[in-house]
Amino acid sequence: MSVAADFKMRLVAxxxxxxTFVKTPHPSVVEILAQxxxxxxxxxxxxxxxxxxxxxxxxxxxxxxxxAALVRVASGAPHEILNALDLGAVGVIVPxxxxxQEAEAAVRACHYGAGGRGYAGGTRASGYVSPAIGQxxxxxxxxxxxxxxxxxxxxxDHLDAIAAVAGVDAIFxxxxxxxxxxGETDPKAERVLTAVSEIVAACRAAGRAVGMFTPDLGEIxxxxxxxxxxxxxxxxxxxxxxxxxxxxxxxxx
Numbered sequence: 001m002s003v004a005a006d007f008k009m010r011l012v013a014x015x016x017x018x019x020t021f022v023k024t025p026h027p028s029v030v031e032i033l034a035q036x037x038x039x040x041x042x043x044x045x046x047x048x049x050x051x052x053x054x055x056x057x058x059x060x061x062x063x064x065x066x067x068a069a070l071v072r073v074a075s076g077a078p079h080e081i082l083n084a085l086d087l088g089a090v091g092v093i094v095p096x097x098x099x100x101q102e103a104e105a106a107v108r109a110c111h112y113g114a115g116g117r118g119y120a121g122g123t124r125a126s127g128y129v130s131p132a133i134g135q136x137x138x139x140x141x142x143x144x145x146x147x148x149x150x151x152x153x154x155x156x157d158h159l160d161a162i163a164a165v166a167g168v169d170a171i172f173x174x175x176x177x178x179x180x181x182x183g184e185t186d187p188k189a190e191r192v193l194t195a196v197s198e199i200v201a202a203c204r205a206a207g208r209a210v211g212m213f214t215p216d217l218g219e220i221x222x223x224x225x226x227x228x229x230x231x232x233x234x235x236x237x238x239x240x241x242x243x244x245x246x247x248x249x250x251x252x253x
Contacts, residue, residue: 002143003042003063003066003067003068003090004068004090004091004108004143004144004145005142005143005252006068006143007039007040007068007090007091007145007226008090008091008143008144008145008169010039010082011091011147011169011170011209011230012169012170012209013209013212013229013231014209014210014227014228015229016224016229016231016249017039017040017211017229017230018038018039018040018193018231018233019038019039019040019041019042019068019070019230019231019232019233020033020038020041020042020232020234020235020236021042021043021044021072021232021234021235021236022041022042022043022044022048022058022234022235023044023047023048023235023236023237024048024168024237025048025050025051025054025058026057026058026059027047027053027057027060027061028061028063029058030043030058030062030065030067030234031061031064031065033067033236034061034062034064034065035065037071038067039068039118040067040070040090040092040232041062041067041068041069041070042066042069042070042072042232043058043069043071043072043089044069044072044235045071045072045074045080045084046072046073046074046075047072050071051081051199051251053088053169055071055083055084055087056087056124059071059084059088059089059124060085060087060088060124062125063088068090068251069088069089069090070090070091070092070093070145071084071089071091071092071093072093072095072149072187073092073094073095074095075095075096075192076094076095076097076102076105076106076109076197077093077098078109078117078118081094081098081106081109081110081117082109082117082118083246085110085117085125085140085144085197086120086123087123087124087125088123088124088125090143090144090145091110091144091145091146091147091169092110092145092146092147092151093107093146093147093148093149093150093172093211093252094147095147095151095174096149096152097148097149097150097155097162098152098153098154098155098158099154099155099158099161100161100162100164100165102159103162103165103168103233104165104211105145106146106148106179107165107166107167107168108167109139109168110144111140111144112136112137112140112168113137119133119136120197121133121136121169125140125204128138133231141195145169145170145172145197146167146168146169146170147169147171147172147211147230148162148168148170148172149171149172149173149174150162150171150172150173150174150178150199151173151174151175151176151177151178151181152177152178152181153181153182155222156198156199159198159199159202159203160202160205160206162202163180163202163203163205163206163208164206168208169208169209170203170208170209170210170211170229170230171199171203171209171210171211171212172210172211172212172230172232173196173199173200173210173211173213174213175187175196175212175214175215176191176213176215178195178196179192182195187214187215188215188216194229195222196212197226200223200226200227200228201226201227201237203227204226204227209229209230210223210227210228210229210230211228211230211231211232212228212230212231212232213231213232213233213236214231214233217233243245
């Protein structure tokens with residue numbers, strides 16, 4: 001089974017998956033993190049300076065290291081999704097999904113077909129060969145993880161409809177953006193926690209997997225119990241800073 005197919009199978013089954021965000025657009029960072037026991041990495045093309053070449057090299061490093069690489073695309077624009085998937089990402093996280101119509105458009109852009117992803121045979125995603133079209137259509141359906149990010153107040157009025165959209169594999173909760181959107185500054189504010197619980201409940205009722213970021217690792221048991229499976233926690237920047245800070249503390253001067 002391919003890395004992409006294995007990741008998707010585990011994702012939709014809501015198995016516990018642990019990953020981190022990659023903010024530094026250099027393949028060495030991905031190469032190093034691929035040597036860890038993490039289940040996946042997410043190259044953050046929304047908030048970090050990844051261009052097409054950076055994504056190309058980062059995804060190549062992930063595939064060489066045998067780790068699943070997601071891309072959080074800059075937007076739901078079809079060309080952003082096409083780029084990430086053609087380069088060989090196992091899936092995409094599409095930010096700022098506010099309505100079922102936006103969810104449907106994102107799903108459509110992830111798959112080949114009328115109005116959907118433009119077809120190309122000889123990409124990294126296809127192993128640089130051009131398989132029979134029918135075979136490739138089946139393969140991408142089985143391997144591409146479509147993850148939609150909810151982080152806006154507008155989405156809270158459409159949770160059931162968004163979660164019900166066919167082709168959505170998981171909903172990822174953008175906790176910090178959601179905090180700000182709700183007019184809060186503390187991601188542990190009661191109305192933020194209530195909103196997160198409502199999102200998780202709507203997704204589980206629709207049979208969708210749930211992913212999230214949480215700033216407090218002590219919350220993980222709670223969200224696992226409520227049904228979340230994918231946790232993208234921390235980032236390479238934090239690991240570097242934390243390691244340097246710990247080194248100073250360990251040295252003692």
